[in-house]
Amino acid sequence: MIIGFTLLILCAALIIGMPVPFAFGLTMIYITFAGGHDVTTLLPSGHWRMNALVLLAIPLFIMAGGIMERGKIAAPLVALAELFVGRFKGGLTAAAIVASAVFGSISGSASATLTCIGSIMLPRLRAANYPRGLSAAIIANSAPLGLLIPPSSIQIIYAWVTRQSVLKCFLATVVPAVILVTLLIIVNFFMLRRETTIKREAPPEDFVQELGRKSRSAIPAMMMPVIILGGIYGGIMTPTEAAGIAVIYAIPVGFWIYKGLNRGNFIPTIIETATTTGVVMVMFFMVMIVSRLLIFEDIPGIAQEIVFSISENPIVLLLMVNVVLVLIGMLMDDVSGILLGAPLLFPIVTELGMDPIQFAAVIGVNLGMGNITPPTAPLLYLGARVGKSEVNAMMRPTLIMILFAWLPTLVVTTYFPAVSLWLPELLLGR
DSSP states (O other), X not given: OHHHHHHHHHHHHHHTTOOHHHHHHHHHHHHHHHHTOOHXXXXXXXXXXXXXXXXXXXXXXXXXXXXXXXXXXXXXXXXXXXXXXXXXXXXXXXXXXXXXXXXXXXXXXXHHHHHHHHHHHXXXXXXXXXXXXXXXHHHHHHGGGGGTSSSOXXXXXXXXXXXXXHHHHHHHTHHHHHHHHHHHHHHHHHHTTTOOSOOOOOOOSSHHHHHHHHHHHHXXXXXXXXXXXXXXXXXXXXXXXXXXXXXXXXXXXXXXXXXXXXHHHHHHHHHXXXXXXXXXXXXXXXXXXXXXXXXXXXXXXXXXXXXXXXXXXXXXXXXXXXXXXXXXXXHSOHHHHHHHHHHHHHHHHHHTTOOHHHHHHHHHHHHHXXXXXXXXXXXXXXXXXXXXXXXXXXXXXXXXXXXXXXXXHHHHXXXXXXXXXXXXXXXXXX
């Protein structure tokens, strides 16, 4: 009875548009009184769970993403990618996909990736006569790559919630991300094959000279992921330290190299970061108490019994897990989705024999796909605003990319463990 009303209250609150922290707070109040729990024992447990150094990486990566966006650090990366593929039909949209992957590897945020790359690429795509709806859809579908390519904020949260190695969770998503980028680029070229009005960039007179010029301009931006990822994988820095280094590095680069930052927009960036961090931390606190209550009521165990009573076939059960995660991704943002989905479904997938590190990749792909899956699709609506496009014009290309890029990636990540476990085991052992 409690589990049914709990899910009903949470879903109803999210559907009517209640802010996610308040939706979890309402759920917390219901479970507390319905189960007869003592509030004074719950509040300290939420504070204790949040007292983790690794959580400092979240606001720091949020700040780094905001500074990169305002500091125009992604622009030279886009220009370099355009040099190689701009003269092909579909080349600019392919460059946008690659740029989203690179930017996402630093910011770890799907919405920041969409806003930054969209503001850079969409005017260029319109000038080259790319269809407006298709362009916005491609960038919206590429934005969740920030959830997969390390250092990803949601993988830090997943590792914290499930008590896994952050580094292994980072590595688990690399191969699925490469597969997804490849499939998105192929589908992109396929969808644009019949477009006859697209303008192609003329190749430069001296390709080598232009390559050298744009490469020199892009070096400071390219050094950012090299420093962050090299420091983490080289054992020099923890993810939290790497996030701090990212902020320290991005500020002078944004101010004095690319000159996108100034006194007028730097302070608003810090204020936005503080606001976002406050919302995220309040949500963390609420979800930690809710998860504690769920454990008291043995709701994960009840959910496990319900699932296994429906079927004992691992293929069917994993399909059900994926459907639930996609629905979660459709209803809420990536951080909220990982906080709800990880503790609820973790016991089920481990009972099925799935490695917890593989589940990190599975949940990342699912939440990314949920964020762009109609009818709710939060990233799709954000993409429509950024691209000044009608959502209806984005629906068909989005469904094509889900069917031929996102779903194949999800299938191989779910049912072929080596896809996500090969790299962690190669570099870190079992």
